[in-house]
Amino acid sequence: MNTENSLFALVSIFSGSLAFTSLNYNYRHSIVPTSLYVTVGLGPNQEQQEQKEEEEEEVTNLVPGVDYEIPNHEAHRLDRRNRLDEKCDAWFGSLLGEINDGAGSSFLGDVAKEAYAELMKPAALGNEFILPQEHPDFTPYVSTTLPWQIIYPAYGLEQYGIPIPRRNAEAWRQFDVQGMVNQNYADNNHNVGMELQLTEGEIENYKAKLRKKGGWLEDAEVEARLVYINGQFSPQLSSTTKNARNIMKEDVDDIEVKNFLSRLTDGFTDELAAPVIDGDNELLSFRNLSAPDHNMRNATSQYAVNFQQGSACFAALNSIRTGAVAFVRVPEKANANTEESENVKPILIVNGLSRDFNGTASVNKERGVALHPRTLVIAEQNSVTSLVQSIVDLDEGEARPTLHNGYTQIYMKNGAKFRHTYLEESGGIVTAGTEKTNEELFEGEISPRIIESERPALKDTHLETIDVQVVGNDASYEGVIMNIGGSGRVRIAHSISVLRRGCHAAVKGFSLSGGAQKTDIRTNIHHIADGTTSEQVQKSMIGGRATGSFRGRVRVEQSAQQTNSEQLSRTVMLSDRCTFWAAPTMEIIADDVKCAHGATVSDLSEEELFYLRSRGLDRTSARSLLMYGFADDITSSIEPAMRGEVDGSSGVPRRVFERLENLVPKGKRKAKSVFQSI
Numbered sequence: 305m306n307t308e309n310s311l312f313a314l315v316s317i318f319s320g321s322l323a324f325t326s327l328n329y330n331y332r333h334s335i336v337p338t339s340l341y342v343t344v345g346l347g348p349n350q351e352q353q354e355q356k357e358e359e360e361e362e363v364t365n366l367v368p369g370v371d372y373e374i375p376n377h378e379a380h381r382l383d384r385r386n387r388l389d390e391k392c393d394a395w396f397g398s399l400l401g402e403i404n405d406g407a408g409s410s411f412l413g414d415v416a417k418e419a420y421a422e423l424m425k426p427a428a429l430g431n432e433f434i435l436p437q438e439h440p441d442f443t444p445y446v447s448t449t450l451p452w453q454i455i456y457p458a459y460g461l462e463q464y465g466i467p468i469p470r471r472n473a474e475a476w477r478q479f480d481v482q483g484m485v486n487q488n489y490a491d492n493n494h495n496v497g498m499e500l501q502l503t504e505g506e507i508e509n510y511k512a513k514l515r516k517k518g519g520w521l522e523d524a525e526v527e528a529r530l531v532y533i534n535g536q537f538s539p540q541l542s543s544t545t546k547n548a549r550n551i552m553k554e555d556v557d558d559i560e561v562k563n564f565l566s567r568l569t570d571g572f573t574d575e576l577a578a579p580v581i582d583g584d585n586e587l588l589s590f591r592n593l594s595a596p597d598h599n600m601r602n603a604t605s606q607y608a609v610n611f612q613q614g615s616a617c618f619a620a621l622n623s624i625r626t627g628a629v630a631f632v633r634v635p636e637k638a639n640a641n642t643e644e645s646e647n648v649k650p651i652l653i654v655n656g657l658s659r660d661f662n663g664t665a666s667v668n669k670e671r672g673v674a675l676h677p678r679t680l681v682i683a684e685q686n687s688v689t690s691l692v693q694s695i696v697d698l699d700e701g702e703a704r705p706t707l708h709n710g711y712t713q714i715y716m717k718n719g720a721k722f723r724h725t726y727l728e729e730s731g732g733i734v735t736a737g738t739e740k741t742n743e744e745l746f747e748g749e750i751s752p753r754i755i756e757s758e759r760p761a762l763k764d765t766h767l768e769t770i771d772v773q774v775v776g777n778d779a780s781y782e783g784v785i786m787n788i789g790g791s792g793r794v795r796i797a798h799s800i801s802v803l804r805r806g807c808h809a810a811v812k813g814f815s816l817s818g819g820a821q822k823t824d825i826r827t828n829i830h831h832i833a834d835g836t837t838s839e840q841v842q843k844s845m846i847g848g849r850a851t852g853s854f855r856g857r858v859r860v861e862q863s864a865q866q867t868n869s870e871q872l873s874r875t876v877m878l879s880d881r882c883t884f885w886a887a888p889t890m891e892i893i894a895d896d897v898k899c900a901h902g903a904t905v906s907d908l909s910e911e912e913l914f915y916l917r918s919r920g921l922d923r924t925s926a927r928s929l930l931m932y933g934f935a936d937d938i939t940s941s942i943e944p945a946m947r948g949e950v951d952g953s954s955g956v957p958r959r960v961f962e963r964l965e966n967l968v969p970k971g972k973r974k975a976k977s978v979f980q981s982i
Contacts, residue, residue: 372452377429380454382462388471388482393463395485399621399674399707401492411497411627412556415565419623422572425465427604429455443596447607458606466572466617467609475614478853478885480793480822484765489672489707493534496627499550500536507540510656510698514541518729518946518954519654519696525945527649527690530630533656533698535675537628548651551629551680564680564715565629568619569771569799570612571603577715578775578803580832582863593832594862594893611857613826615769615797622711622769626676632691634720636684650690650725650943653679655710657696657730659703659760672705672763679712683720685776690723692943695730695766695789705763706730708791712769718776718804724783725943726770727956731761731791734819736966738848739879753849756819762792770798778806784942785813785825786956788963792821799828802836802864809838814938816960817850817882818967827856829871831864831894838869843938844886845931847878847967853885858901862893871901876908876934878969908969924968931964 368374385393400423410416431448435441449455460467467473471481502510510533514520521529528548531541537550544550555561567573571590580587591608592599600608603616630653655677683689693712708730716722735756745751756762766789772781787794794817800809809829817823823846829838838858846852854875860867873888886903908930916926939947939957948955 366451368451375452375454377455381426381429381457383454384456384459385462388485389462392468392470392481392485396464396468396617396621398488398490399709400624401490410624412565412623412629415556415562416624418566419568419620422568423464423466423617423620423624427457427461427465429457431455432601432605441596445597447605458604458609460609460614461604464617465604466568466620467604467612467614468617469614473614474610475612475826478851478855479795479824480851483822484793487672487705487707487763487765488670489674489705489765491671491673491704492625493536493627493673493675496535496625498536498627500533500538500540502538502540510538510541513698514654514656514696515954517656517696517698518727518956518959519656519694521650521652521945525649527651528632529652529654531654531656532628532630532677534658534673535627535655535677547635548630548632551631555631560682561631561680564682564713565623567713567771567773568616568623569769569797570614570616571600571608572616572620574603576803576832577773577801580803580863581805582834587832587863598862598893613769613797613799613828615767615799618709618767619711619769619771622676622678622709625674625709626678626711629678629680632679632681632689634681634683634687634689636717637686637688639686639719648688648690650692650945652692652694655693655695655708656698657706657708659697659699659706670705672707674707674709677708677710679710681712681714681722683714683716683722683779685717686719687717688721690725690943692725692727692946694727694946697730697732697761700732703760703764705760707764708766708768710768712771714770714772714781716772716774716776716779716781718778720776720779722779722781723943724772724781725946726768726783726785726796727942727946728766728768728787728791728794728796729789729959730766731764731789731794732759733963733966734790734817734821734848734850735759736818736848737970738819739881739969753820756848759790759819761790762820764791765793766791766795768796770796772798772800772809774800774802774804774807774809776807777804779804780808780810782810782941783812784938785811786938786942786960787813787815787817787823787825788960790819790821793823794821795824795826797826797828799830800838801830802833802838804833805835807833807836809836811838811840811842812938812941813840813842814935815842815844815846815852815854816935816963816967817844817846817852818848818878818963819850820848821850821852823850823852825852825854827854829856829858829869831858831860831867831869834863834865834867836864836867838867840871841938842873842888843934844873844875844884845878845934845964845967846875846882846884847969849879849881851883854887855885856888856901857891858889858899859891860894860897860899865894865896867894867897867899869897869899873903874934875903875905876931877905878907878931878967924970927968928961928965931968932961935960935964
């Protein structure tokens with residue numbers, strides 16, 4: 305039997321049992337027949353092994369420049385880009401624009417300079433060093449290439465120092481990257497960085513619009529209110545305090561504030577937001593967590609890029625291009641009061657989009673506009689906070705394509721209790737019935753797909769990066785993220801780093817997609833300190849011909865012993881024309897933890913529909929009730945002041961119900977599914 309260069313089964317006999325392993329050897333093996341009528345591979349003999357070691361030694365002793373040509377890695381930096389990759393880099397460059405003096409003229413000054421420098425610094429091309437086995441940082445998991453092979457940068461790092469979106473990159477695989485970069489968003493609000501001054505008539509007009517859209521709370525209902533229109537701060541619509549205001553130059557000069565503003569996501573700021581105690585050691589570096597075998601290493605390595613959310617480049621872009629920062633510093637208190645945390649008034653931050661931009665952008669209507677809203681919150685020791693962020697449209701009808709690139713940073717110190725509500729409602733309401741085929745249309749009826757394709761908001765892209773750093777002991781974060789808008793592309797990246805003992809993070813999310821929308825919800829709960837807990841429930845509902853995805857990641861580092869974490873993803877698909885990916889994941893390095901996760905994907909239950917119809921409800925009403933019940937436990941968790949009256953004409957539940965009714969499936973299901981339990 306000839307086994308040279310062949311794939312065969314190696315059979316090992318242990319205690320009467322057989323274990324089969326597929327191996328591929330490049331040298332001849334000794335073959336021994338057995339009474340079991342199988343072939344047992346005993347591996348190379350001594351002579352073959354010595355020959356193999358001599359060949360390896362010859363390779364090791366090769367002389368660079370003599371035995372092989374030393375490649376010029378830099379000359380091949382861009383070789384792996386295809387046409388779409390080149391377009392992605394050019395598109396991002398158009399958003400970056402022409403920067404004078406390294407972003408020195410930007411609103412954030414030195415913060416923008418640092419972000420610009422990080423973006424423009426080419427990723428280093430080189431092999432990782434293989435340390436000797438006796439070295440304390442030795443690891444066999446090293447990324448190396450042969451010395452004569454070309455070293456390429458990680459995907460997305462060909463031109464910039466932070467990964468730019470790529471269609472096939474892990475972080476962007478389920479998102480409409482091509483549709484996003486095909487839309488020009490190179491224009492901006494020409495008055496960015498200036499306060500918006502309004503007449504009395506304009507003030508009342510904006511108030512009426514904000515009330516109608518649900519982006520308004522009266523002065524008596526809030527601790528503070530910060531209103532931004534097209535990226536400009538409006539002092540006349542706002543109700544500020546010394547602790548909640550639009551950021552000023554003296555705030556940026558504060559060392560702590562500057563350090564917080566300068567931080568980027570995905571490990572591109574390597575220094576942890578706070579030191580982490582691990583026994584007798586103090587952990588300071590992101591890349592060295594769970595070293596040497598399970599750490600992420602350099603943020604620009606392909607291994608690290610594969611696990612990132614892909615939001616760092618947009619966080620850097622926001623630092624360079626933002627014109628206003630909503631700044632909240634919640635004052636320290638002597639001790640935490642549980643009763644007070646339930647009755648605290650919210651701080652409301654509103655980002656309103658006036659689609660005509662009031663003449664503050666170029667006259668070219670086909671050229672989209674990019675907005676970069678920024679929020680920084682520092683919750684001091686034992687503070688109690690309720691923060692509401694609301695993104696709403698102020699106008700309807702014809703609009704300029706808009707890119708919303710938001711960046712929210714939250715830092716929580718010892719004993720802080722923080723309740724966070726994020727409401728994305730821009731883009732109007734999607735077109736109903738897009739799942740219909742041409743055969744299902746009435747004679748003369750215009751296809752909903754055609755109507756949806758002409759909907760202006762379908763050209764919009766909503767990107768939001770939310771970075772929460774729990775840097776104090778016994779702090780508690782509760783976040784509710786709701787995406788119920790109609791923008792064509794929506795991507796929300798929510799990251800929580802738990803760096804101190806006794807902290808708790810709870811995240812609830814609801815995403816509603818329909819029409820021809822493309823949505824992507826990404827979460828990352830990072831347990832670094834020991835004795836921490838987290839829980840997450842993500843609910844998604846998708847209909848029409850929409851495409852959606854949820855990727856939730858929980859990482860428990862070696863230092864995070866005695867972690868308790870739970871994660872659940874539940875999805876309801878309302879039509880057979882929509883597509884959804886659900887990927888709740890856990891990466892557990894520690895060995896003393898209690899973790900669980902799960903996912904369900906289904907349609908509406910026929911049994912539950914039958915029960916409701918037997919009680920007198922028609923098919924549409926029964927479906928609406930099931931859909932609303934699915935979303936209710938998330939909507940009931942948001943800030944009470946935003947919920948409104950149960951039967952009121954405004955409030956988040958009413959607006960959610962209107963959008964759910966728009967997606968209710970009509971008629972009978974063509975093919976009943978076995979996956980029917982929600």
